[in-house]
Amino acid sequence: MKSYSLLTLLILIGCFVNAQNKYEREYRIRKSQFPSTAMDLIDDTLDDAKRIRFYRETDSTKISYEAKFKKDRLWYSVEFDEDGTLEDVEILIKEVDIPSDPLEKILKYLDNSFTKYRIKRIQQQYPISKEEPTEKTIRNAFQNLILPSINYEFIVAGKKDKEYFDYELLFGSDGSFKKMRKTLPPNYDHVLY
Numbered sequence: 001m002k003s004y005s006l007l008t009l010l011i012l013i014g015c016f017v018n019a020q021n022k023y024e025r026e027y028r029i030r031k032s033q034f035p036s037t038a039m040d041l042i043d044d045t046l047d048d049a050k051r052i053r054f055y056r057e058t059d060s061t062k063i064s065y066e067a068k069f070k071k072d073r074l075w076y077s078v079e080f081d082e083d084g085t086l087e088d089v090e091i092l093i094k095e096v097d098i099p100s101d102p103l104e105k106i107l108k109y110l111d112n113s114f115t116k117y118r119i120k121r122i123q124q125q126y127p128i129s130k131e132e133p134t135e136k137t138i139r140n141a142f143q144n145l146i147l148p149s150i151n152y153e154f155i156v157a158g159k160k161d162k163e164y165f166d167y168e169l170l171f172g173s174d175g176s177f178k179k180m181r182k183t184l185p186p187n188y189d190h191v192l193y
Contacts, residue, residue: 025057025058025184026055026056026057026066027055027056027057027058028053028054028055029054029055029056029065030054031054033054033056034054034065034067035065035080035082035083035084036084037083037084037085038065038067038078038080038084038085038086039084041080041084041086041134041138042067042078042138045071045078045138045142046067046069048071049069049070049071049076050069050070050071051068051069051070052067052068052069053067053068053069054066054067054068055067055068057079062081062082063082064079064080064081064082064087065079065080065081065082065084066078066079066080067080071142072142074091074092074144075091075092076089076090076091076092076141076142077089077090077091077092077123078090078138085128086128086134086137086138087127087128088125088126088127088128089125089126089137089138089141089142090123090124090125090126090153091123091124091126091141091144092121092122092123093122093123093124094122095119095122097122097124098122098124098152099146101174101175102152102171102172102173102174102175103175104175105171105174105175105176106152106154106171106175109169109171109175109177110154110156110158110169113158113160113180114156114158114159114160115159115160116158116159116164117156117157117158117159118156118157118158119154119155119156120155120156120157120166121154121155122152122153122154122155123152123153124144124150124151124152124153125150125151125152125153125170126138126140126141126147126149126150127149127150127151129149132149146173147173148173148174149173150173151170151171151172151173151178152170152171152172152173152175153168153169153170153171154168154169154170154171155167155168155183156168156169165182165183166182166183166184167180167181167182167183168180168181168182168183
C-alpha cells in the first residue's frame with residue numbers, strides 16, 4: 001500500500017513540475033480557418049493594417065488562435081480562445097517604452113533570477129477583464145495606453161545552473177512578478193535539411 005501512495009505522490013509532483021513548462025507550437029493558417037466570431041470582432045481594426053497573418057497555437061493545455069499584423073508602425077498580436085473569445089491584445093515594444101520604475105524592478109528580478117540572460121522580446125499585454133468590456137480593451141490597446149491593468153511579457157534566454165533555456169515571464173504594470181514558464185524554441189519544421 002505504501003508503494004502505491006509513494007507512486008501517486010511522485011506522479012502528482014511530476015505533473016506539478018511539468019505544468020510550469022509551456023509547450024506551445026504556432027502554425028500559420030488561412031483566414032478562412034480563423035474563427036468567424038473572432039474575425040467579426042477585429043475586422044474593423046484590420047482595414048488599415050498591413051502584413052496580416054493568422055495562426056493556430058497548440059499549447060500543452062489548450063488551443064488558441066492569433067492574428068498578427070502591423071498597424072500605425074506597431075506590431076500587434078490579438079489572441080482568441082478556441083471559441084473565438086478574445087483573451088488579450090499584445091503590442092511588441094522595447095525597453096525604452098516601459099516606464100523607468102517598473103523597468104528597474106523587472107531588470108532587478110531578472111538579475112536575481114538568472115546568472116546570465118538576454119531579452120529576446122518584450123510585449124505590452126492588454127488582458128481581458130470582467131470589469132471592462134471587450135471593445136474598450138481593444139480600443140485601449142490600439143491607443144497604446146499605459147494603464148494599471150496591463151502586463152509586460154518578457155521572452156528571455158536565461159542561464160540557471162549550467163544550462164540556457166527560453167523563459168516567458170509575466171510582470172504587472174508596476175513591475176511586480178506574476179509568473180514564469182519555460183518555453184520551447186521556435187518551430188522550424190518548414191526548414192528542409
